[in-house]
Amino acid sequence: MRRRRPTPNPSRKRVGLQAMTPAARLQTAIEILDVIAAAAREGGAPADSIFAEAMRARRYAGSKDRRAIRGHVYDAIRLVRSAPVSGRAAMLALADDDPAMADLFDGSPYGPMPIAADEPRAEKGLAAQALIDLFDPLVEAGEGEAMLARAPLDLRANRIKSSAADLAKLFPEGEAIAGAVDGWRLPPETAAAQHPAYADGIFEVQDAASQYASAALDASPGQAIVDLCAGGGGKTLAIASLTGGDAEILACDTNRARLQQLSPRAERAGATRIETRLLNPDQEPEMLADRQGRADRVFVDAPCSGSGTWRRSPELRWRLTPSRLDRHLADQAKLIDIGADLVAPGGKLLYAVCSIIAREGRVQVDGFLNRHPGWTADSGYLPQGIGRAAGHGFLLTPAHDGCDGFFLARLTRPC
Numbered sequence: 584m585r586r587r588r589p590t591p592n593p594s595r596k597r598v599g600l601q602a603m604t605p606a607a608r609l610q611t612a613i614e615i616l617d618v619i620a621a622a623a624r625e626g627g628a629p630a631d632s633i634f635a636e637a638m639r640a641r642r643y644a645g646s647k648d649r650r651a652i653r654g655h656v657y658d659a660i661r662l663v664r665s666a667p668v669s670g671r672a673a674m675l676a677l678a679d680d681d682p683a684m685a686d687l688f689d690g691s692p693y694g695p696m697p698i699a700a701d702e703p704r705a706e707k708g709l710a711a712q713a714l715i716d717l718f719d720p721l722v723e724a725g726e727g728e729a730m731l732a733r734a735p736l737d738l739r740a741n742r743i744k745s746s747a748a749d750l751a752k753l754f755p756e757g758e759a760i761a762g763a764v765d766g767w768r769l770p771p772e773t774a775a776a777q778h779p780a781y782a783d784g785i786f787e788v789q790d791a792a793s794q795y796a797s798a799a800l801d802a803s804p805g806q807a808i809v810d811l812c813a814g815g816g817g818k819t820l821a822i823a824s825l826t827g828g829d830a831e832i833l834a835c836d837t838n839r840a841r842l843q844q845l846s847p848r849a850e851r852a853g854a855t856r857i858e859t860r861l862l863n864p865d866q867e868p869e870m871l872a873d874r875q876g877r878a879d880r881v882f883v884d885a886p887c888s889g890s891g892t893w894r895r896s897p898e899l900r901w902r903l904t905p906s907r908l909d910r911h912l913a914d915q916a917k918l919i920d921i922g923a924d925l926v927a928p929g930g931k932l933l934y935a936v937c938s939i940i941a942r943e944g945r946v947q948v949d950g951f952l953n954r955h956p957g958w959t960a961d962s963g964y965l966p967q968g969i970g971r972a973a974g975h976g977f978l979l980t981p982a983h984d985g986c987d988g989f990f991l992a993r994l995t996r997p998c
């Protein structure tokens with residue numbers, strides 16, 4: 584039986600403004616990992632929310648403490664391939680490669696207990712083999728490292744108010760992004776969103792893959808566009824920017840909290856022609872009856888496993904179960920069909936998932952083309968050198984394209 588540690592006294596720490604000891608930071612990271620692993624197994628809150636909540640509950644932790652704890656938590660998540668039995672098992676796996684960290688398991692006040700000879704370690708690796716087996720066949724064995732490396736911070740200039748040249752002046756430490764004309768790349772964790780220009784709608788934070796996807800829609804000023812799964816509106820705003828704010832965009836989602844984020848963002852961006860519509864699940868076609876067969880462009884940025892975004896949310900690979908994947912697959916097939924019914928003759932639908940799983944990408948599009956005779960798959964809509972042809976669409980991966988993993992397919996309705 585392990586000795587229980589006393590609970591740290593927050594008020595004593597706050598009054599004294601003492602930094603936590605390295606061992607106390609490590610123990611805190613272990614406790615947070617316990618919660619993250621349980622949430623991953625049970626489909627609970629994402630790691631970032633759990634971490635933020637844990638820090639709110641530990642107000643005695645200063646900014647250096649938080650940084651150190653966050654570093655431990657995310658280093659462990661990146662290292663361990665599936666949800667560990669405990670936060671301690673994950674941290675022990677990390678400490679096996681880091682003698683200085685192993686020394687912190689010293690039993691000091693608020694620190695982790697010493698390491699016992701027979702303690703279990705969580706398994707290291709990219710992901711469970713059953714999950715790796717689902718990757719698109721284009722994904723090569725050597726791509727794993729890039730899939731878990733920390734992602735840069737990509738910005739997108741809002742054409743309604745600025746250009747990438749303006750971003751270059753605001754953030755001279757950055758660099759251009761291949762093929763993303765409005766993009767500007769900064770080191771990870773640059774506090775760009777704290778810059779006053781962000782509040783003025785000059786730019787958005789948006790990964791290059793989402794910028795390529797938005798441009799692939801090939802939207803023009805004056806068109807009628809439906810963004811069927813708009814969420815908080817990241818790509819809706821990119822499409823508005825690409826059309827100079829001059830297209831009529833209907834942004835839909837079934838998630839009220841996400842969709843509500845769009846209006847203030849659109850206002851900041853000066854995108855005045857975006858209308859939002861909250862859909863009831865299973866009543867989408869009825870609620871979109873006024874748009875049937877009328878849209879020039881439909882974007883279906885479908886809910887998915889997020890397997891292309893592990894470098895930002897590495898715990899997503901702890902979460903995917905066969906039944907959760909099946910749910911995504913059913914939603915994707917349903918949404919692409921609903922989206923197709925909105926497209927005008929000769930119009931286009933862009934299907935996108937931030938996933939590198941073949942069944943969410945190329946297999947989903949094969950199914951669509953079988954169900955919709957006459958529809959054709961486009962090509963040549965990605966910048967030179969970006970993406971690899973994957974069935975009737977294209978696959979983007981961190982190793983190959985320097986952006987999040989994505990699958991895209993642009994489909995044209997017959998006239």
Ligand SMILES: C[S@@+](CC[C@H](N)C(=O)[O-])C[C@H]1O[C@@H](n2cnc3c(N)ncnc32)[C@H](O)[C@@H]1O
Nearest residue numbers: 812813814815816817818836837838884885886
């Ligand atoms: C990948 S996210 C979209 C991200 C968003 N396009 C962006 O760029 O920020 C998928 C979205 O689909 C939404 N969704 C799920 N089922 C839906 C449905 N039946 N109809 C419309 N949206 C749905 C989810 O709420 C989620 O916001």
